[in-house]
Amino acid sequence: MADNRVCILGNNPCAWKIADALSETGAEVILATRGQSPHTQRVCRVTGSPAQEVLCGARLASCRGGIGHFDLTFSRNGGEVLRTVSTVVIAESDERRPNHAHYGLTPGAGVTPLSGLPDDGNLPPMTGSPLKHVAFLNGLVAESHPAIAGEIMRAALRFQSEHKVQCTILTRNLKVAGDGLEALSREARSAGVLFFKFTTSTPTIRQDSEGRVQLAFIDELTGREFSLAPDLVVLDETLAPSPYAVELGRIIGLESDPIGFVQGDNVHRLTALTNRRGVVVAGPSRGIGLDPAVEASNAVLEALGAAASTAGGASQAAEIEPGRCIRCLTCFRVCPYRAVLLNTRPTILPAACERCGICAAECPREAIRIPGQEREDLRALITSGRSPEPKTLPYIVAFCCRRSAGVAAKAALDTGKGWDAVVNVIEVPCAGSITPESILSAFSMGADGALVLTCHEDNCHSRQGNRLARTRVDQVSDFLIQCGYDATRLVFKTLAANMETELDTILSEFSATLRSTANR
Amino acid sequence: MTAAVELARFGAEVDIVERNRRLGGHAAEFACKALEACVKCGACLIAQTIETAVTHPRISAYTDSRIEAITRRHRFTYTIRKTSGASMCGDADAVVIATGFRTFDPSNKPYGYGRFPNMITNLDLERMLRANAKAIRPSDGVAPRRIAFIQCVGSRDAKLGHLWCSQFCCGAALRAARLIKHRQPESFITIFFIDIQTFGRDFESFYRQSQLEFRFIRAIPADAFQLEDSGIRLSFMDDSSPQSREEIFDLVVLSTGMLPPEGLAQTADDLGLALAPSGYAGTQAHRGVFAAGAVRGPMRIEETIADARHTACRVLAFLGIKGGIPETPVAERRPLASRLVAPGRG
Ligand SMILES: Cc1cc2nc3c(=O)[nH]c(=O)nc-3n(C[C@H](O)[C@H](O)[C@H](O)COP(=O)(O)OP(=O)(O)OC[C@H]3O[C@@H](n4cnc5c(N)ncnc54)[C@H](O)[C@@H]3O)c2cc1C
Ligand code: SF4
Ligand code: SF4
Ligand code: SF4
Ligand code: SF4
Numbered sequence: 083m084a085d086n087r088v089c090i091l092g093n094n095p096c097a098w099k100i101a102d103a104l105s106e107t108g109a110e111v112i113l114a115t116r117g118q119s120p121h122t123q124r125v126c127r128v129t130g131s132p133a134q135e136v137l138c139g140a141r142l143a144s145c146r147g148g149i150g151h152f153d154l155t156f157s158r159n160g161g162e163v164l165r166t167v168s169t170v171v172i173a174e175s176d177e178r179r180p181n182h183a184h185y186g187l188t189p190g191a192g193v194t195p196l197s198g199l200p201d202d203g204n205l206p207p208m209t210g211s212p213l214k215h216v217a218f219l220n221g222l223v224a225e226s227h228p229a230i231a232g233e234i235m236r237a238a239l240r241f242q243s244e245h246k247v248q249c250t251i252l253t254r255n256l257k258v259a260g261d262g263l264e265a266l267s268r269e270a271r272s273a274g275v276l277f278f279k280f281t282t283s284t285p286t287i288r289q290d291s292e293g294r295v296q297l298a299f300i301d302e303l304t305g306r307e308f309s310l311a312p313d314l315v316v317l318d319e320t321l322a323p324s325p326y327a328v329e330l331g332r333i334i335g336l337e338s339d340p341i342g343f344v345q346g347d348n349v350h351r352l353t354a355l356t357n358r359r360g361v362v363v364a365g366p367s368r369g370i371g372l373d374p375a376v377e378a379s380n381a382v383l384e385a386l387g388a389a390a391s392t393a394g395g396a397s398q399a400a401e402i403e404p405g406r407c408i409r410c411l412t413c414f415r416v417c418p419y420r421a422v423l424l425n426t427r428p429t430i431l432p433a434a435c436e437r438c439g440i441c442a443a444e445c446p447r448e449a450i451r452i453p454g455q456e457r458e459d460l461r462a463l464i465t466s467g468r469s470p471e472p473k474t475l476p477y478i479v480a481f482c483c484r485r486s487a488g489v490a491a492k493a494a495l496d497t498g499k500g501w502d503a504v505v506n507v508i509e510v511p512c513a514g515s516i517t518p519e520s521i522l523s524a525f526s527m528g529a530d531g532a533l534v535l536t537c538h539e540d541n542c543h544s545r546q547g548n549r550l551a552r553t554r555v556d557q558v559s560d561f562l563i564q565c566g567y568d569a570t571r572l573v574f575k576t577l578a579a580n581m582e583t584e585l586d587t588i589l590s591e592f593s594a595t596l597r598s599t600a601n602r
Numbered sequence: 603m604t605a606a607v608e609l610a611r612f613g614a615e616v617d618i619v620e621r622n623r624r625l626g627g628h629a630a631e632f633a634c635k636a637l638e639a640c641v642k643c644g645a646c647l648i649a650q651t652i653e654t655a656v657t658h659p660r661i662s663a664y665t666d667s668r669i670e671a672i673t674r675r676h677r678f679t680y681t682i683r684k685t686s687g688a689s690m691c692g693d694a695d696a697v698v699i700a701t702g703f704r705t706f707d708p709s710n711k712p713y714g715y716g717r718f719p720n721m722i723t724n725l726d727l728e729r730m731l732r733a734n735a736k737a738i739r740p741s742d743g744v745a746p747r748r749i750a751f752i753q754c755v756g757s758r759d760a761k762l763g764h765l766w767c768s769q770f771c772c773g774a775a776l777r778a779a780r781l782i783k784h785r786q787p788e789s790f791i792t793i794f795f796i797d798i799q800t801f802g803r804d805f806e807s808f809y810r811q812s813q814l815e816f817r818f819i820r821a822i823p824a825d826a827f828q829l830e831d832s833g834i835r836l837s838f839m840d841d842s843s844p845q846s847r848e849e850i851f852d853l854v855v856l857s858t859g860m861l862p863p864e865g866l867a868q869t870a871d872d873l874g875l876a877l878a879p880s881g882y883a884g885t886q887a888h889r890g891v892f893a894a895g896a897v898r899g900p901m902r903i904e905e906t907i908a909d910a911r912h913t914a915c916r917v918l919a920f921l922g923i924k925g926g927i928p929e930t931p932v933a934e935r936r937p938l939a940s941r942l943v944a945p946g947r948g
Pocket of ligand 1: 603619620621622625626627628629632643644645667668669700701702703704705724725726728770773774777863865894895896897901902903904906
C-alpha cells in the first residue's frame with residue numbers, strides 16, 4: 083500500500099512499537115520527534131528501511147487537509163519541513179509533575195520526587211548519614227493512580243528487602259486497580275513495609291531549615307500517635323499530558339479530556355479514535371499508565387482501518403452545492419469532525435465526513451445535501467408510517483438517534499408489548515440532523531405528537547448533536563406556543579442504547595398525555 | 603466479540619461460539635448510569651458491537667452453543683454443539699479464548715446472600731436498574747431508603763487466595779449509587795470500602811461529588827442479620843471506636859468481584875495454554891491459541907476493548923495478514939435515515 087503514509091508524533095516505547103508494526107505492514111512511516119536525538123538504539127528498526135524516515139527536532143507548526151491527505155508543516159532548525167501523509171498518529175510522551183506543592187515541601191537533600199529515584203532500583207546516593215528510613219507520600223492531597231502507587235510499592239519493596247531500609251508508605255486510597263498490584267501490596271507488607279492509611283485525617287508535614295522532614299499523625303486504625311523523621315521522603319507525582327501534546331491537539335483540532343489528554347472524554351472515542359478520521363491517538367497522549375504494547379496495537383489497527391476506509395471511498399458524504407453557498411463558514415465551525423476544508427470555498431472531504439447532518443441542518447442557505455437524508459426522504463418516512471384512517475390511536479413520530487434511542491426502540495419493540503399509540507420510529511445518524519422543519523413537518527403530516535430522542539450529554543458521537551437537537555426542540559416549542567398550539571405535543575429526552583425500560587415509560591406516558599389532551 | 607469484529611475487518615473469517623442466548627457477555631445486561639450526563643461506564647457500546655458482529659459477512663455467531671471437542675493437527679478442528687442438540691463442525695487457524703469472568707458467589711460469606719431477599723449483588727443491582735429503572739427492595743418492591751454497598755466482596759481476600767483487585771467494582775458501585783441518589787433523592791447511601799479505586803477521566807470531581815452525596819466508611823462489615831421487617835443489620839468496626847457498631851439498612855449491595863470463568867482450566871489444558879498462578883489466562887499465548895479480555899485478569903470494559911484489539915493484532919500477525927483491506931464499515935452500508943413502526947396495541 084504505497085499511498086499509506088503515516089506520521090507518528092512521539093519518541094517513546096509506544097511510538098516506536100507503532101512505527102515498527104506499521105512498517106511491517108508495508109506502510110511508509112515518518113517518526114517525527116521533538117527532541118534532537120531519537121533513542122538511537124530503539125529506532126534503528128525504523129531507520130533500517132529506506133521507506134522510513136526519522137525527523138528529529140521537528141515541531142509541528144501546522145496541519146492542513148484531512149484523512150488521506152494531511153499537509154504537515156514542521157519547524158526544524160530554524161527552517162520548515164513539509165510532509166504529506168494519509169494518517170497521523172499522536173503518541174507524544176506524558177509529563178510527570180512532582181507534587182512538592184501539595185505537601186508544602188521544597189526539593190532538597192531529604193526530599194525527592196518518585197522519578198528522582200535511580201532507575202536501576204538502587205538506593206539514591208545520600209550525603210551525610212546513611213539511609214535507614216524512607217517515607218513515601220502517596221495521594222495524600224490529590225488522588226493517586228495505580229501507575230504511581232505501583233512504582234511506589236515496587237521501590238519500597240526493593241529498598242526494604244534488598245537494602246534493608248525501613249520503608250513507610252503514607253497513603254489515602256491505595257490504588258491497586260492494576261495488574262498484580264494487590265499481590266504486590268501484600269508482598270511489600272510481608273517484607274516489612276509499613277502502610278498507614280488516612281481517611282479522615284492527614285499527617286502534619288514539617289520541613290526544617292536543613293530540609294529534613296518531620297511527619298506527625300495519629301494512626302486511624304489503632305489511635306496511636308506517630309512522629310517520623312525519615313532520612314528521605316519520596317513524593318508521588320501527577321501524570322499529565324505534555325504541553326507539546328496539548329499543542330498538537332490544538333493545531334490538529336482535537337477534543338481533549340478534563341485532564342488535557344488529546345482525546346475527548348466520550349466512550350465513542352474508545353480506544354484510539356479522535357474526533358477526526360485519520361488522526362489516531364495512543365498511549366501517553368491519551369491517558370495515564372496505559373500498556374504501550376496494547377496501545378500500539380490499537381493505534382495500528384485504527385491507522386490501517388483509516389487507510390482502508392479512504393481506499394474504499396466514502397459514499398453518501400455531505401456535499402455543498404457551490405451555487406447556493408454564501409461562504410458564511412457555518413459548516414466549518416459546526417462540523418465536529420473537522421471534515422469541512424477551507425480552500426477557495428468550503429468543501430467537504432468525503433472520507434472525513436461522518437454524515438451526522440449537523441452542517442446541513444445549520445447551513446442558513448440549505449446548500450448542503452446528504453444523499454439518503456434529504457427533506458423528501460424524511461417526509462416519505464413520516465407519511466408511510468401513518469396509521470390508516472379512521473384513527474383510533476394517537477400517531478407519534480419519534481426521531482431517534484441511531485446509536486442510542488434507535489437501539490433502545492428496537493429492544494422495546496422486540497418485547498412485543500407495544501404502546502397505546504402508533505409509533506413511527508425514525509432513526510437518524512445523529513440527532514443533530516433533525517431540523518425544526520422536520521419536526522414541524524411531522525405535525526403537518528398528521529402526527530399527534532413528536533418525540534426527539536438523543537444520546538445523553540457527553541455521549542454524543544458528534545459531540546454537540548444532542549445539544550443542537552435540544553435547542554431546536556426548544557425553538558419549535560416556543561413557536562408552537564406562539565401559534566397557540568399545545569407544546570406538550572413535543573417532547574425531548576436523552577437516552578442510552580440500553581434504556582429500553584425508560585423508553586417504554588416515556589412512550590406510555592406520552593401516549594397517555596396525547597390521549598388526554600385529545601379528549602379535552 | 604471486539605476481537606472478532608477486528609479480525610473480520612481485516613479479512614479473517616470468524617466463528618463466535620457463545621454459551622448464552624445472546625452475545626455481549628456481562629456488559630449487555632448493565633443499566634445506563636447517566637445522570638444528566640453520561641458517566642462513561644461504557645455499557646451502551648456493546649449494542650453496536652453486537653450489531654456489527656451479527657451483520658458482518660465474515661462472522662458467524664453461534665449462540666446457545668459450546669465447543670464440544672477441539673483438536674489440532676495443523677489447524678484446529680472442532681464441533682459446535684447447540685443447546686438444542688444440533689451440532690456442526692468447524693475449523694480454524696487460530697483460537698481466541700474470550701470467555702470473560704464469573705462473578706464471585708457470596709453465598710458462603712456471612713452476609714446471608716441467597717437467604718435474605720434484600721441482600722443482593724452488584725450484578726443483581728445492574729439487572730434491577732435495567733428492568734425497573736430504579737432501585738427497589740426485592741422483599742416488597744418498595745423503594746429502599748437506607749442503602750449500603752459493601753466493596754471488595756471476594757476480591758482482595760487473602761483467605762480465599764484472591765490476591766487481586768477486580769478493578770471495576772468501585773466505579774460500578776459509585777456510578778450506580780449516584781444514579782440511585784439522582785433518581786431517588788430520599789435514599790441515604792453508605793459505602794463500606796477498603797480503598798476507592800480510580801476510574802474514568804474525571805475521577806477527582808466524580809469522587810468529590812460522591813463524598814458529598816454518600817457516607818464512606820473504611821471498614822468491611824463482618825456479619826449481617828435479617829430483621830423481622832426484612833431489614834438487614836450490619837455489624838462493622840470503624841475507626842471511630844474500638845467496639846463494633848451496628849446499623850440497619852433496607853437494601854445491601856455486595857460488590858462481588860471477578861473470578862476466572864468456569865471451565866477455563868479445562869479449556870486451557872485442552873489447548874495447551876498455561877494459566878497464570880491466579881487462575882486467569884494472564885499474558886500467555888501458545889501456538890495459535892490466544893486469550894482476550896477479562897479471562898486474562900480483571901479488567902473493565904474499556905480495557906477489555908483495548909485488549910481485544912491488541913489480541914486481534916497478534917492473531918493477524920500470526921496468520922500473516924498484513925495491512926488493511928478496503929471495506930465500507932457496516933454502519934455506512936445502511937440507509938441513512940430509516941424507520942420502524944410500532945402499530946400500537948389492540
Ligand atoms: C455488576 C458488574 C458491573 C460492572 N460495571 C462495569 C462498569 O460500569 N464499567 C466497566 O468498565 N466495567 C464494568 N464491569 C466489568 C465488565 O463486565 C467487564 O469488563 C467485561 O464484561 C469483560 O468482558 P469480557 O468479554 O472479557 O467478559 P464477559 O462479559 O464475561 O463475556 C464472556 C462471554 O463468554 C461467554 N462464555 C463463557 N464461557 C464460555 C464457554 N465455555 N463457551 C462459550 N461461551 C462462553 C459468556 O457467556 C460471555 O458471554 C462490571 C461487571 C459487573 C459484574
Ligand atoms: S454553512 Fe452553507 S452557506 Fe455557509 S459556508 Fe457552509 S455551505 Fe456555505
Ligand atoms: S455531515 Fe457531519 S461530519 Fe459531514 S461535513 Fe457535515 S457536520 Fe461534518
Ligand atoms: S456510557 Fe454508560 S452512562 Fe454513558 S450513556 Fe452509555 S450506558 Fe449510559
Ligand atoms: S475495584 Fe474497588 S471494590 Fe473492586 S476489588 Fe478493587 S478496591 Fe475492591
